[in-house]
Amino acid sequence: MPVKIGAEAEHGFDKPIALMKDCHRRIEGFLGVFQTLAALPPGAKLDTGHQESLRKAVHYFESASPRHVADEEQSLFARMRQYPQCDDVLRELERLEDEHCRAQSLHATCHTIGQFWLELGSLPDRQREKFAVVVNDLAALYKTHIELEESRVFPLAESLLSVSEKEEIGQEMADRRGLFATA
Numbered sequence: 226m227p228v229k230i231g232a233e234a235e236h237g238f239d240k241p242i243a244l245m246k247d248c249h250r251r252i253e254g255f256l257g258v259f260q261t262l263a264a265l266p267p268g269a270k271l272d273t274g275h276q277e278s279l280r281k282a283v284h285y286f287e288s289a290s291p292r293h294v295a296d297e298e299q300s301l302f303a304r305m306r307q308y309p310q311c312d313d314v315l316r317e318l319e320r321l322e323d324e325h326c327r328a329q330s331l332h333a334t335c336h337t338i339g340q341f342w343l344e345l346g347s348l349p350d351r352q353r354e355k356f357a358v359v360v361n362d363l364a365a366l367y368k369t370h371i372e373l374e375e376s377r378v379f380p381l382a383e384s385l386l387s388v389s390e391k392e393e394i395g396q397e398m399a400d401r402r403g404l405f406a407t408a
């Protein structure tokens with residue numbers, strides 16, 4: 226049966242920072258899919274629901290996750306760096322960008338194994354073990370990463386950035402998804 230995934234987005238492009246938090250809930254949800262599948266007993270075949278969940282999770286991290294990174298690095302962090310009040314979090318922003326790179330590399334491994342799993346229906350033990358290790362590393366990375374963004378970086382951005390800057394960010398996020406910011 227399909228693995229339960231997090232809630233759909235609740236905010237619009239007029240609330241770009243809240244929308245980024247909605248993206249976090251989806252990241253956590255799809256990561257949870259990977260964790261559930263990684264915990265299946267050795268040799269277990271994926272049923273139809275598992276296949277569907279895995280396909281969606283693989284697709285999400287391939288397509289939507291890079292857009293979230295661009296939302297943060299190009300739209301949010303770049304604007305924050307223009308403010309002297311941001312000096313205190315410059316190191317944290319660098320850390321977050323380094324972690325985006327690390328996550329990308331871990332996702333690439335997850336993607337390869339996930340595709341292989343979908344094609345074969347089951348995985349050799351070594352691949353399953355590798356998948357579990359990489360998923361575990363991703364979960365640990367995202368836990369502290371998201372905590373830092375939501376406890377420190379996003380609240381600072383909410384208070385620093387002007388209304389027009391937030392509108393620009395929302396528009397850029399919509400453009401990345403081929404959508405209209407206001408509908």
Ligand SMILES: [Fe+2]
Binds near residue numbers: 321325370374
């Ligand atoms: Fe991030």
Ligand SMILES: [Fe+2]
Binds near residue numbers: 245293297371374
């Ligand atoms: Fe994020």
